[in-house]
Amino acid sequence: MMSRTKVAALISGRGSNMEALVxxxxxxDCPFEIALVLANKPDAxxxxxxxxxxxxxxxxxxxxxxxxxxxxxxxIDAALRARGIQVIALAGYMRILTPFLVETWDGRMLNIxxxxxxxxxxxxxxxxxxxxxxxxxxxxxxxxxxxxxEGPILGQARVPILAGDDEHSxxxxxxxxxxxxxxxxxxxxxxxxxxx
Numbered sequence: 450m451m452s453r454t455k456v457a458a459l460i461s462g463r464g465s466n467m468e469a470l471v472x473x474x475x476x477x478d479c480p481f482e483i484a485l486v487l488a489n490k491p492d493a494x495x496x497x498x499x500x501x502x503x504x505x506x507x508x509x510x511x512x513x514x515x516x517x518x519x520x521x522x523x524x525i526d527a528a529l530r531a532r533g534i535q536v537i538a539l540a541g542y543m544r545i546l547t548p549f550l551v552e553t554w555d556g557r558m559l560n561i562x563x564x565x566x567x568x569x570x571x572x573x574x575x576x577x578x579x580x581x582x583x584x585x586x587x588x589x590x591x592x593x594x595x596x597x598x599e600g601p602i603l604g605q606a607r608v609p610i611l612a613g614d615d616e617h618s619x620x621x622x623x624x625x626x627x628x629x630x631x632x633x634x635x636x637x638x639x640x641x642x643x644x645x
Contacts, residue, residue, distance in 0.1 A: 454639040455484040457534040459525075459542040464488075464495025465624065466561055466631050467540035471502045473632035481639045485532050487525060489544055505532070511544070522550040535643065538635060539593065551595050558593040559638065561631045563623050565589060565605055570598035575616045575623070585609050586619055588627045590634040604634035 453474075458467040464486070471483045486499035489511045499506040509528060514521035526549075529537070539560040551558065564574035566589040578586045587607040592600035606626035610619060 453482040454643045456481045456536045457485040458538045458540045460488050460495040461543040469628035519547045519549045560593050562589045575619045606630040
């Protein structure tokens, strides 16, 4: 059995991308394992989903830290290190990270964003793409840097914008691609980065 790269998925809600990564990691030839699912909110639905799949599910609640985001991230970082985590996959983690966590995990933290970056960073990507009359939308996996959604692009998937699309119909089609793209890009990344 090859040794697999230990990945932590960070979530804030249901974490459908996390769930897709957990499923992908069940394949015998997958080069990564989701060793930890970590949420910043105790009611994050994804914690139950992870536990049901046999993955350690941990909440580092942001509330006790108040406005001190870095102190919260230091607690997260300690939990990751204690478990020998090698790569972080942000999977619907809805907090802007401080330079502390981004720099500590520089080159080892991935995010998936529901647009074809560099177009439409930030929020409300689908409505913005439709309003601009774009022919296609999609999703991007990128390395996390201090600038929001600005890191080096590792992979993209494109989805046509259809006549009559609204935010919900478009986001549902993009999400299907997200689930495929994230697992494939993460596998490719860890194979290049960690294979001997």
